Amino acid sequence: MRGRTIDHDKAVDMCRWLAYSGSPILLENMIYKPAHSLIDQSLHAKMGVETTNGDGFGVGWYGSAKDTPAIVREIGPAWSNRNLREIAGHVRSHLFFAHIRASTGSAVQQTNCHPFRYGRWMWMHNGAIAEYPRLRRDLVMAVDPELFLHIEGSTDSEVMFYLALTFGLEQDPPTAVARMAGLVEEVGRAHGVEYPLQMTVATTDGESVWAFRYSTQKASRSLFYSTRVETLRSLHPDLAFLREASDSTRLIVSEPLGDLPGVWNEVPESTYGVVHPGGGERWSFAPQTP
Structure with a gap:
């Protein structure tokens, strides 16, 4: 684990991720080509808990043939994976997720890598459920029994996904995620955990993308969104990609994937947004008691 000191009472992930929605592009245009690409962040993250994110990676994308996304996950570091380089240079998609993982306790195994998939839905997470091993049993018992059968790994992130599905993610994502967060906080406090939840989460059904930034302590992991393309064209008329x-x-x-002025905007604390073909909106976010 590259010399890190691990507290096994805090078996959580500290990661970096990106979600893209828009004109179909090659995955490499966002994963490899930017100055501070996700591959660069796998070695030189600037805003994460860990500088290096080498405990696995995953990409998930939607094509034209199926409603369900394709998922590729590996346990090695993204920066040296030839299969990822090959896929990214040949796969074109209008909506994809990419995630690089830094484990601080949970096993480095394929089933613990993000994104997670259920039907047409994907989910990825950066953050932690504090003292997750103590809370795990109560949280897992709240998952719908039919959904429980689909849990493959041992991370808090995957359990969060299946709790959200239990609470109606497929019908109402913001409410389902709010109820998931509310349950995590309720169970955490019952076990004497002061700040149970830390999360930036992205989830999608292949058409819209929902992103959430929240933590019990109101000190959430970093999260940014790009400025509208029409605004960026006026700021940077020479960029071919924007045309x-x-x-x-x-x-x-x-x-941020680079430092071009005007491109990146920080997602405010306790906020969620949705990106869809017609545009995007942003609202405040608060947990709900399920």
Whole structure:
């Protein structure tokens, strides 16, 4: 684990991720090509708990043939994976997730890598349920029994996904995630955990992307979204990518992919947003008691 000191009472993930929605592009255009790409962040993250994120990675994308996304996950570091380089240079998609993982306790295994998939839905997370091993049993018992059968790994992130599905993610994502967060906080406090939840989460059904930034302590992990394309064209008229991108093209990232002025905006604390073909909106977020 590259010399890190691990507290096994805090078996959580501290990661970097990006979500892209818009004109179909090659995955490499966002994963590899930017100055501070996700691959660069796998070695030199600037805003994460860990500088290096080398405990696995995953990409998930939607194509034209199926409603369900394709998922590729590996346990090695993204920066040296030839299969990821090959996929990213040949796969084109209008909506994809990419995630690099830094484990601080939970096993480095394929089933613990993000994004997670259920039907047409994907989910990825950066953050932690504090003292998760103490809370795990109560949280897992709240998952719908039919959904429980689909849990493959041992991370808090995957359990959060299946709790959200239990609370109606497929019908009403903001309410389902709020109820999931409310349950985590309720169970955490019952076990004497002062600040149970830390999360930036992205989830999608292949058409819209919902992103959430929240923590019990109100000190959440970093999260940014890109400025509207029509505004960026006026700021940076020489960028060829912007001339080809649709007006609805948006990125949501753990940290900016570069330092071009006017491109990146921080997601406010306790906020969620949705990006869809017609544009995007943003609202305040608060947990709900389920």
